[in-house]
Amino acid sequence: MFDIIFSGLSSIFRYLFILLIYLFMFGIIRLIYLDIKGIKNKEIRGNTYLKLINRKDSLPFKVDEFYSLVSNVTIGRSKNNKIIIKDPYISKKHAKIIKERNQYFIEDLNSANGTFLNSEEIMDAAILKNGDIITIGSINFLFVTEQ
Amino acid sequence: MATRKVNFKRPQNFLFFLNLLSLSLVILYNKSFDRLSVGVVVGLTLTIYISNLLLLKISSGDHYLLQIVSMMMSLGIIMIYRINPELGFTQVIWYVIGIMTFYLTYFIIKKITFWPKCMKLYIGASFLLFLLTLIFGSTIKGATNWIQIRGHTFQPVEVIKILFVFFLASYYVNRNKFENKYILSIIVYLHIGFLFIQKDLGSAMLFYMVFIVIFYVYENDRKFILINIIAAILMAILGYFAFGHVQIRVEAWLNPWSDISGNGYQITQSLFAIAEGGFLGKGIGNGYPSFIPEVQTDFIFSAICEELGILTGIAVIMLFLILIYRGIKISLEQKNQFYRIVALGITLTLGFQTFIILGGVTKLIPLTGITLPFLSYGGSSLVMSFAALGILQVASEYIYSEQEENYEQGTKEDN
Numbered sequence: 262m263f264d265i266i267f268s269g270l271s272s273i274f275r276y277l278f279i280l281l282i283y284l285f286m287f288g289i290i291r292l293i294y295l296d297i298k299g300i301k302n303k304e305i306r307g308n309t310y311l312k313l314i315n316r317k318d319s320l321p322f323k324v325d326e327f328y329s330l331v332s333n334v335t336i337g338r339s340k341n342n343k344i345i346i347k348d349p350y351i352s353k354k355h356a357k358i359i360k361e362r363n364q365y366f367i368e369d370l371n372s373a374n375g376t377f378l379n380s381e382e383i384m385d386a387a388i389l390k391n392g393d394i395i396t397i398g399s400i401n402f403l404f405v406t407e408q
Numbered sequence: 409m410a411t412r413k414v415n416f417k418r419p420q421n422f423l424f425f426l427n428l429l430s431l432s433l434v435i436l437y438n439k440s441f442d443r444l445s446v447g448v449v450v451g452l453t454l455t456i457y458i459s460n461l462l463l464l465k466i467s468s469g470d471h472y473l474l475q476i477v478s479m480m481m482s483l484g485i486i487m488i489y490r491i492n493p494e495l496g497f498t499q500v501i502w503y504v505i506g507i508m509t510f511y512l513t514y515f516i517i518k519k520i521t522f523w524p525k526c527m528k529l530y531i532g533a534s535f536l537l538f539l540l541t542l543i544f545g546s547t548i549k550g551a552t553n554w555i556q557i558r559g560h561t562f563q564p565v566e567v568i569k570i571l572f573v574f575f576l577a578s579y580y581v582n583r584n585k586f587e588n589k590y591i592l593s594i595i596v597y598l599h600i601g602f603l604f605i606q607k608d609l610g611s612a613m614l615f616y617m618v619f620i621v622i623f624y625v626y627e628n629d630r631k632f633i634l635i636n637i638i639a640a641i642l643m644a645i646l647g648y649f650a651f652g653h654v655q656i657r658v659e660a661w662l663n664p665w666s667d668i669s670g671n672g673y674q675i676t677q678s679l680f681a682i683a684e685g686g687f688l689g690k691g692i693g694n695g696y697p698s699f700i701p702e703v704q705t706d707f708i709f710s711a712i713c714e715e716l717g718i719l720t721g722i723a724v725i726m727l728f729l730i731l732i733y734r735g736i737k738i739s740l741e742q743k744n745q746f747y748r749i750v751a752l753g754i755t756l757t758l759g760f761q762t763f764i765i766l767g768g769v770t771k772l773i774p775l776t777g778i779t780l781p782f783l784s785y786g787g788s789s790l791v792m793s794f795a796a797l798g799i800l801q802v803a804s805e806y807i808y809s810e811q812e813e814n815y816e817q818g819t820k821e822d823n
Contacts, residue, residue, distance in 0.1 A: 267436060271691030274433055278716060279688065281426040282723045285479055288419030289472055289730060323806050 309365065311344075314394065314401040322347040324400065330365065334358045336397060337370075350374050350398035358389070365389040365406065374398060420460045423479055427453040430486045430692065437693040438493050445493075448500055456482065459507050467514070469804030470738060474510070476731050477782050477797060483724065484783035487711050488704050490692055495704055495785055502787045506794035513798030518805075523574065524582065524746040530575040531595060537564040537571075538602040545606065553606045565603065565611050566792035570799070572599060572615060573753030580626045581746045589632055607653055610764055610778030616640060617760045622753055661774040674701050678769045681707075681714040682721070689717030704785040706777055709769050724783070725766065732759045738804040751803035754796045 311328040324346050328334070334343040339353040352372040359366045368386040369376040376383045377396035389395075393404040431449040435441065456478045463474050481503060489496030517523070541564050546556050554561045579592060596619045603612040620640070624633055648654050656671055664672030664679075677700040684695065697703050697711035704711075713721040735755025742748045758781050768775035779789040 263439075268691065268694050271433060271437070271693050274429065275689050275691045275716060278426060278430060279719050279723075281422050281429075282479070282483075282720060285419045285422035285426070286723060286726060286730070288422060289476060292419070293472060293730070293734075 309404075309406040311395070311402040312405055314403055315399075320348075320400070324348075328402075330358055330360070333360065335370075346398070346400065348398040348400060351400075355397055356395075359386075365404070367395065420457060420475055420478070423460075423475070423482060424453060424457050427456060427482050430482075431489070433692055434486060434489045434496075437490060440493060444497070448497060452485065452500055452503070455504060455507065459510075462511075463801075466511075467801055467805065469801055470734055472734055473731065473797060473801060473804070476727050476734070477794075480724065480727055480782040483712060483716075483720070484708060484780075484785075486692070487697075487708055487715070487783075488785050490715070491697055491704050491711065498787075499785055499790075502790045505787075506790050509791050510794040510798045510801075513795045514801050517799050517802045524578045527575060527578040527582065530571045530578065534568045534571045534575070534599065535602075537568055538599075540564065541606060542602070553603075553608045553611070562788040563786075565606075565608060566788045568599070569611075569614075569757055570754075570792060570796055573618070573750055573757060576619065576622050576753060577746050577749035580622075580749055583626075589627065589629060593636065604647070608777070609654065609657065610768075610776030613764060613776060614757065614760050614778065618753060618756045621756050622749065625752070626749070657774045657776065661771065664771070674707070675769075675771055675775055677701075678707050678710040679771060681710040682718065682770065685714040685717050685721075687717055687719055689713070689715050689720065691715065702777075705779055706765060706775075706784065707769055708780055708783050708785070709766055712783075728759070728762045731755075734804075735759075735800060738800060742803055742807070744807040747803040747807055751800055754800050754803075757796065758793070 309330045311330065313324060313326050315324075328344050334357070335354060336342060336344045336346065336351070336356045336358070337354040338345070338347060338351045342354065352370075352374070354370045355372040356376045357368045357370055359368060365388070366386050367376065367378060367383060367389055369383045378387050378389075379394055380396065389404045389406075391404065391406045395402040395404055428449070431452065435445045435449060438445070460471075460475055460478060464471055485496060485499055485503065488499050541553055541555060544555050546554050546561070553563055553565050555564055575595075596615070600612050600615055603609075603615065620633070620636065623636065627633055648658060660667070660671045660675055664675045666672065668676050681695070681697060681700060684690065689695075692715050695711075695714040697714055700707045700710055709721065709724065712724060732755055735751060735758070739748055739751040739755060742751055761778060761781055764773070764776060765778050765780045767773035768778075779786050781793045782790065784790075
């Protein structure tokens, strides 16, 4: 009696197992798909962003192609910055980009090697315009704001 | 709608339910409702779930590897538990040890940075293990590749697999220091020769395949690669005529039906089992997987096909495909040359091992005794597969080069 009930139960459960296994795989493949799609979509991140000018593979440290500037952003080598770049010529807290009344300002945070805007050193803070080139350490960023 | 969203974001939820349901069913089948069995069901399900959550907190690298492997692992344990509850229980213990090895390897490999510098150590350790197997090895199931210590057996070849990948990686990282392709190939062929003496043909084939692919990717001398392939084909033909056990394997592959009660017994029973299962399988407990000799190790795939259907069998193959895809992607994205080659080597090892055994049990290629990674019963195979996965996990992260590290320490004082 037990055997008959069990084999019936088991035959019903096999459908459930196959369903669960395939749902699991669907979940994994979906996550991988989103992961790959996310790499492409990083290019379009808001209207204002920093674009890397250097060739990415010429740099020995990790740096992204694009950094979006949604809110106030700090750049530096230590972990509590928004944009972390492990360039030896960048200070722990190097620079800050602030948004105020639809205008973007860049401020140098007393960095050792300085921050340059269109190859001129910033003394305190400067207004950013579309197409400005920001040099931090050995990295050149293009400031882009699309309106 | 909301629940659906949450579910798809976390595939481990499906895994959780699958484990809970199927293990309960297996317990029902074995009619063992004691505290131990219930403990295994609850404990295993929670261990798998928590270890996956823990990885999200610890590692910044790939989070899919462990999930995929947990799925394979669960299918293996369900099947082994159903075939033999005692072996199933041992397998659960090995799994827990395996997970611990995974995290331990992850931390050790990440902390220590001089891995590319000890090439000679890897070669020495491999040959030491080979010699130990030759001297103290005991013959189990036709192959002399086991070492017995106080009743516990383990297969040194599982450790040598990882040492071999490390050796190849450290050779190609330091290629400008001591590049000599002849010495390299002599060392590799010595590895394969030792495996041949132990009659472990599957591993010999695996080592050769991994070597030839890494050689193909990193060697500049194209003609030498071709010579290697031709020499291997010649050696395989020579081996066929020189060794009786190779001939038996090939004959059992070409026509197992002529000697159905003898040499062809295992492979024909495997084919019957796969055919019996059909698309949806017989259901757990309704088939006869124990008709196949060695069903819990080499022939676990046939047992899965019989009781859970060829759809699950295809799912197993697809899981391995996703795993290999992730491995290759990790290898492509890794900037550090050493970890790049290691990731490629480990992915190749897992991939070819799967191909050799799945091809064997479905009569696509001659059958050679080798375990299906993460699914088969066996302590050393499982633990070392998890160690390999731990190394792959490290390789999936961004690894700071030594120069950067030194600079970090040197400039701690500024501003």
